[in-house]
Amino acid sequence: MKDNEWGYDFDFYIARIYRSNGKVDPVGIQNYQTAVEAGINTVHAYIFPDPKKGDPQQQIWDAMNALEEAGMEPNTYIWLDIEDFNWPDSQADNREFIAAMVDCASGMPPSIKMGIYSSYYNWEDIVGLDWTYPADHGMLLWYAHYDNSPEFADYKHFGGWVSPTIKQFAGD
Secondary structure, three states, X not given: OOXXXXXXXXXXXXXXXXXXXXXXXXXXXXXHHHHHHOOOOEEEEEEOOOOOOOOHHHHHHHHHHHHHHOOOOOOOEEEEEOOOOOOXXXXXXXXXXXXXXXXXHOOOOOOOEEEEEEOHHHHHHHOOOOOOHHHXXXXXXXXXXXXXXXXXXXXXXXXXXXXXXXXXXXXX
C-alpha cells in the first residue's frame, strides 16, 4: 500500500486479535479490518493466549469467531504468541496448554494457517528447547531477535524448527 498519510509503504501487517488478559481484542480486530480495507497485501493476526484463564481451545475459537465476523481473508496466518508473560512455572503444564491450542488449530479450515511466535529464550523458559510438538504438526515459526537485521543468519535452532518463516528484528 502506498500514498498513505504517513508516507510509508505498507505491504505486511499483523494485528493482535486476542489479549493476554484472556479476551478478544476488539481494537486488534478493527485494525485487521482496516488493514485489509486499506489494501495491505498481507494481513496476519496473532493470539496472545492467557494460560491462567480457561480453556486454550476456547481462546482460539473466541479469537477465530471474532475474526470471522470481521470478514477474515482467505489464507490468513494466525500466530500463537508464546512469550514470557503469565506462564506457570511448569513446562509440562505449558506444553499441555500449547498442545491443546495446536490440536485446535488442526481443526481449522485449510485456508487458515497457524504458526508460533516466540524466541529461543522464551521457548527455553516456557516449554524447553527440545519440545517440538508445534513444529511436528507443521506450524511455522516467527521468531524474535532484536538485532536490526532482517537476515536469518542469527537463528538458533529450537523447538524442532530447522528454519523460521518470519523474523522480528526491531522492537514495537
